[in-house]
Amino acid sequence: MTFDQAFERLIGHEGGYSTDHNDPGNWTGGKVGSGTLKGTKYGIAANTYPNLDIKNLTLAQAKQIYKTDWWDKLGADGIHSAIVFQLWDFAINAGRDRAIKELQQAVGFTGSNVDGKLGPMTKTKVNEFDVNDVILTLMAERLKFYTSLSTFGTYGKGWVNRCADNLKYAAKDN
Numbered sequence: 493m494t495f496d497q498a499f500e501r502l503i504g505h506e507g508g509y510s511t512d513h514n515d516p517g518n519w520t521g522g523k524v525g526s527g528t529l530k531g532t533k534y535g536i537a538a539n540t541y542p543n544l545d546i547k548n549l550t551l552a553q554a555k556q557i558y559k560t561d562w563w564d565k566l567g568a569d570g571i572h573s574a575i576v577f578q579l580w581d582f583a584i585n586a587g588r589d590r591a592i593k594e595l596q597q598a599v600g601f602t603g604s605n606v607d608g609k610l611g612p613m614t615k616t617k618v619n620e621f622d623v624n625d626v627i628l629t630l631m632a633e634r635l636k637f638y639t640s641l642s643t644f645g646t647y648g649k650g651w652v653n654r655c656a657d658n659l660k661y662a663a664k665d666n
Contacts, residue, residue, distance in 0.1 A: 493573035493665065495563045499555055501661060502581060505654050506535030509547055514646065535584060558584070567610050572623045574665035575630070578658060582634050585654070594637060598629035623666045631655055631662075 511531040512518055520542035521527030530538035530546045534554035538546055541557070562584055568576040575595075583591035589608030596606045599617045618626055638644055638651045 493577055495559055498563065498577050498580060499558055501577070502558065502584065503534060503551070503554075505581070505657065507532075509533040514643075516643075562588075568615075570615050571618055572626075572666070574623055574662055575618065575626050577665065578627055578630055578662060581654075581658060582630070585651070586634075586637065590637065591634075594633035595626075595630055598626060598633050624662075627659075627662045627666070631659060 509531055510518065510533070511529055513529060514524060515532070516523050517537035517539045518531045519525065519527050519529055520538045522539035527542065528538070530542070530544075532538065533546050533549045534551060536544065536546060536549055536554050536557055538544075563580060566576070566580055566583060566588065568579060571579075579591050579595055582594065592610050592614070593606050593608045595610075595618065596608075596614055599614075599621055601614070601617065605613070635652065635655055638648060638655075641648075644651075
């Protein structure tokens, strides 16, 4: 899977400009009412990019941010691309550390081994499993994470639909 293919899928999930006052990601402080309400556009949020002009962000600028700050920095080389896409999409939606921790749990890590780092030990363990098993277990962990959030009642339907779409991609990718 190339970055361009992954980006086309991702942008189908990420909407246009939004200034939902109840979304913590829309605030530069990362909490409702904390900092400035700058919003989210193409999934690029004020809490992660507080100094960015979110409202005037172009699709090309968003694509470059996703490539440089997310795809390149994920460090998932050596893992099957079907898993990489799922991990990358989850990282964008919930944070890189959270996504990697859920991947680590999906392959059986516990305790201090669940550290949110995609190092050699994690990659080796991921590659010991069947691709489908990793994807399905990672998706289960993802859904459990979403349902644990206090904002699930408001945003949960969108998160679950995103997961459903990603399972369809997973079926094609492996």
